[in-house]
Amino acid sequence: MALRQLMLAKQIADKEKELEEMRGKDADFETREKELETSISEANTEEERGVVDGEIEKFEQERDAHNERKSELETKLSELREQMKEYEKTPERREKKKDMGRRNKEEIEEMRSAINSFVKSKGQVREGGFKEVDAGILIPVEMLAVQKKPEDVVDLGNYVKNVSVNSSSGKYPVIAKSGSKMSTVKELEQNPELSKPKISNIDYSIATRRGYIPISQEAIDDADYDVTGLIRDEINDQSRNTRNTDIATVLKSATEKSVTGLDGLKDLVNKEIKKVYPVKFIISSSLYAELDKLKDKNGRYLLQDSITSASGKMLFGKEVVVLDDDMIAGAGELKGFVGDAKSFCTFFDRKQASVEWVDNQIYGKLLAGVVRYDVKKTDTDAGFYITYTQGE
Template identity: 40%
Template sequence: MLIPEEIIYDPTAEVNSVVDLSTLVTKTPVTTPKGTYPILKRATDRFSSVAELAENPTLAEPEFEQVDWSVGTYRGAIPLSEEAIADSKVDLTALVGQSINEKSVNTYNAMIAPVLQSFTAKATTTDTLVDGLKHILNVDLDPAYSRALVVTQSLFNTLDTLKDKNGRYLLHNASDSITDGTAKGSVLGVPVYVVGDTLLGSAAGDQKAFVGDLKRGVLFADRQQVTLAWEESKIYGRYLGAAFRFGVQKADSNAGYFVTNTDAASGSTSGTGK
């Protein structure tokens, strides 16, 4: 008697630790393939005291910086055989849809990363990392900007081991009220989002970070969100096609800095935070 082979396999998705950077930037719906987006510059003038019934002084006109944007089309298809669909113990089409969603996040991040890398460069060592971050947050960035850190895993590991002079760790658990539960922690009161080393760097072990206002710094022109469709096929199966259109550009060049950290020669992991 032949006993049919049956492999019961209910796949469980890997732990999803990928941050969708597109949710942290300014996502603007657009209806054309290219255009300009006006960024209102910060006002530097002020009102003056005026005597009763005196003529109104002339205020400076608002200044705008025009950001040119354009969108690209990103698409592809995954073939599914009818045998695989019929023999699967789980909803195979739903799993493929989930996979396409993960691929779209990878695409968003890959397009946003070069924009983050293009901001003004700063260099730190592990011994000076905390002081360097404090200077960016307290001095270099205008107080009007919001603040966030997008760091590579290796830099996050460095931050996770830093202590202040009293031996207390500087990295704290993130508050869901300020990070929507997507940050890995907070440093100096700023939420920290973690990405892979090779997204912001070029190799494993690279310690890189964007520090600043993601929404002011990055424009995400959203022309068409991810759409799924079954495509015609001559095979005994189906093609699940996906397509979306978007573009990413730097908006406010003063909204952030790109930090490269290197380990100090001494190998010390103690910070200088107070």
């Protein structure tokens, strides 16, 4: 890979990482907007309304700057990817592929002729062009570019609170959402005491998860595609799958609750979970399939289309996140987490890295992935782990 191409790949990776982090903050702005809506409804005096108005102005400025930066990153990413495509279309690269194509065609014709002679002579004629094995012939398989299976990528790390830590263990203070209010007082009167916040310390202990994939140098040399890049992507996928599984395990530890029919879901969202929590449905694909069939009395489907939700659907105006059954439930089980995952669960991130080095003993490379983190439940009031049953 040319130096210019390496630089473009590095720039693309950096921009993608920054854009993913920016998108992960979208939920924070959603939470702040909900909190401001609550503050607006509770502002009863001109002074209180003035304070809220200032907070709204500050929030809108930060949100606009956030969205503008996201737009800039998306534009820059698009430009860098176009540059990479143009680079891969250079005459030198096209000529190399053309020569390889002519050479491969000649080799294949030679191989066909040799195999035909072998077959027609019942093994008596053994021309050059193929290898013999166990009194037979070995037909080579061309190393073609790998085709990756399409997949739905859900990163649960974007839905929980992320905290970077610098030590292997420690305590993280969490203030519970009490819903308490300030009192109205007259001018120059003594300030009343506010409700004391309930603070709990969450112990975390960082664990290391790692592994490697060996790749032969022959595979790297013979393949007309970036083998190491493909395997590196696979390591990153496995890292994300590991994080998702650990986060889902914590979500499944929420207070269990049985819910019957659509009315049961409505009661859960409207009565059981405090309004300070922005609710999301993080559910199994089986539960999603069941909810996707629900209709109102006019025959309209209850799951609403959404361009902002990854699944493309919302229920009661809340985002629906769909996971494979084996991650959030069991096969065919109608289960999932309903609530505010960001308040319920915290991801303590210590370090993540991907490294590679040459191993002379196997004449190849070992690509290693290392992630260090812990996942803890931080606010048990923020959601429930539900089991859904069809209503009558």
